[in-house]
Structures are given as C-alpha cells and as structure tokens.
Amino acid sequence: MKPHVLQLNPILIPAINERLEALYTVHHLYAQADKEAYVREHGASIEGVITGGHTGITKALMAQLPALKVVAVNGVGTDAVDLDYARSRGLAVTATFGALTEDVADLAIGLLIASCRGIGAGDRFVRAGNWVRFPQPSSIPLSRRFSGMRVGIVGMGRVGRAIAVRAAAFGCAISYTDLRAMDDVPHRFVADLVALARDSDALVLAAAADKAEGIVDARVLDALGPQGFLVNIARGRLVNEPDLVAAIEAGRIAGAGLDVFVDEPHVPETLRNSDRVTLQAHRASATVETRTAMGEMVLASLAQGLAGQRPEMSLTT
Numbered sequence: 001m002k003p004h005v006l007q008l009n010p011i012l013i014p015a016i017n018e019r020l021e022a023l024y025t026v027h028h029l030y031a032q033a034d035k036e037a038y039v040r041e042h043g044a045s046i047e048g049v050i051t052g053g054h055t056g057i058t059k060a061l062m063a064q065l066p067a068l069k070v071v072a073v074n075g076v077g078t079d080a081v082d083l084d085y086a087r088s089r090g091l092a093v094t095a096t097f098g099a100l101t102e103d104v105a106d107l108a109i110g111l112l113i114a115s116c117r118g119i120g121a122g123d124r125f126v127r128a129g130n131w132v133r134f135p136q137p138s139s140i141p142l143s144r145r146f147s148g149m150r151v152g153i154v155g156m157g158r159v160g161r162a163i164a165v166r167a168a169a170f171g172c173a174i175s176y177t178d179l180r181a182m183d184d185v186p187h188r189f190v191a192d193l194v195a196l197a198r199d200s201d202a203l204v205l206a207a208a209a210d211k212a213e214g215i216v217d218a219r220v221l222d223a224l225g226p227q228g229f230l231v232n233i234a235r236g237r238l239v240n241e242p243d244l245v246a247a248i249e250a251g252r253i254a255g256a257g258l259d260v261f262v263d264e265p266h267v268p269e270t271l272r273n274s275d276r277v278t279l280q281a282h283r284a285s286a287t288v289e290t291r292t293a294m295g296e297m298v299l300a301s302l303a304q305g306l307a308g309q310r311p312e313m314s315l316t317t
Helices: 014-023 035-045 059-063 083-089 101-117 119-127 158-169 193-198 218-224 241-250 269-273 288-306
Strands: 004-007 025-028 046-052 070-074 092-094 150-154 173-177 202-205 229-232 255-258 277-279
Touching: 004 035, 014 288, 035 046, 046 288, 059 083, 070 288, 083 092, 092 288, 101 119, 101 158, 101 202, 101 229, 101 255, 101 277, 101 288, 119 277, 150 158, 150 193, 158 173, 158 202, 173 193, 193 218, 218 229, 218 241, 241 255, 241 269, 269 277
Parallel strands: 004 025, 004 046, 046 070, 070 092, 150 173, 150 202, 202 229, 229 255, 255 277
Antiparallel strands: none
16 A cells, blocks of 8 residues: 655656656645545644645644654755754754755856846847837946956755856856864854945845745845845745845845745846846746756665654755
8 A cells, every 4th residue: 555645845857747646545635625524534644744744734733644654845945844843753854955056056046147137128129029118228228247246145954065166167266254164174264244245246046944034135235235245045934034025125225136035926027127126936946857866865864764764855854
C-alpha cells in the first residue's frame, strides 16, 4: 500500500508529478473546495506533506495529522512552518537549500541591470509607439551604468555569494553585511546596514532573515540616496514598504528591482506605476532547471522521511 502524502501547493514539473503519483497516494489539498472537511476525512492517513515556502504549514494542521513523519518544503523559506512544534513531535522539516542559488543570483543581477538601464521603461516606450511620436534622443532619460558600481549585499549566504561573483565580473566593488564577518569572503564587511547603504550605489537584499522585518526603512533608503538602487530577491517584509513607496514618489532613491513584496500578490500602486521600478512576480527560482532540482529534493526528502531515516535536508531532526 502506498504511503499517503498531502500536497498543499502544486508542483509545475510534470515528470516530478508523475513520480509522486507512482510512489504515493497524493492528496491535492490545494484543489479542494472545503479543505477543512478534506483534512478531517483523510488526515489520519497522511504520513508526508509537500508545501511551499510561502504557504508553509500551521501547527493546527500538523496537529490534525497524527501519522505525519516529514514535511517537505518545496523552497527555502521555513518561516511559515512551526519548527518548534515539529521538533517537539520529532517531525522532519526539509527545504530545498542550494537548488535555487544560481537562478536567484541571476535574477538579482538582471533586476539591477534592468533598473539601472531602464529596460522595462524603454520596452514600454517602444511598444506604445512612442518612439515614432517622440524620436528625439531626449525623449528617454539617460540611464545609469551598472559596471563598476559599488554593490552592497545584505546577507552573504549561498545567494549573496553567488551575487557577489556575478557583480565582481562586472568590475563592481563589493561590500556586505551579515550577522558577522565571514573569514572565507574576500569582500569588505560593514556591520551597520545604514553605513552599508551610504557606501553603496546599489543595495541587494539576499538575506534569509526569517525573523527580520522592515530593516530597510527610511533611514536606510535615505542613506542609499537619490542615485542609489534597491534590489530585493529575498523576503518582501525585509523592506518597510510604505517607506519605499515614499522614497520612490519623492525621488529619494533612483529606482528599485523587486521580486518579493510584503502582501503578495498585492503590490502598491506607486511601485506598479513607476518607470523607475522593475517588478517580477516572485519568480527568482522559476526556471525549469531549478524547479526540477527542487522537485528531486522533495522526492528525496519524502523517501528518506517515510523510510524512517533522517532526511539529508532536515532542519528539525
């Protein structure tokens, strides 16, 4: 008899879904109209859970799954999972650390270049037929060179380091902040975030910082200044969004490239309407390659946890 697995979020790679269905009896909770009734009916048989970093799993739901052994997060965010409760029950909670690094770093640099060079605004200008109507060079403001910028990175973990490698290839001077200085990192450590922003032309947020909130506020944005750019591919709530909106409206920073937001999928109107802001819909890991690798890690975590082993990626056991 196949183990029963509760899936809270869809996986977009068909080959991964085929293997899940072949190995397990998969209950697609995300597709149910009455989720509470569905859990009451099937909860006692569930041994594994698949969820996403944003969705996580509540303590209340875990409590309704008495046979649960493993929660496999298809992502790197675990702040929406009650890890203390999972530990108290001996439940393995895993994540897909490492699989996302290269694509997230790629998008960070892409957002920074797009913001500096006004790529989104230029695209809209051409598509709207404005180049024909306003062919003079002054119709589009001059943009900013990315190569050689001073780049400040908030969080020098896997993603932060990958961003640093890419930015250094463009001749950028790299500084960073984290909980401590890293002995194996050649870049300058700046303990204070405001000081890092003041010394940077671009500030890139790459911190996991599950418990941090609003650390990029008006003080940091003012230190970044009217020639500075902000990029966030980490957590939406790392930024005090009203302060960012006010800074964009007043021109107190030059622009921003944002993949994550405080209340997704809701994005403040000012950010949506500004030509100085480049937006993505939380898509940093959304490539076939990364999502396949993540799916493989979910499969491995489920197999290990359901076999009574400690999953390699477990954060709690």
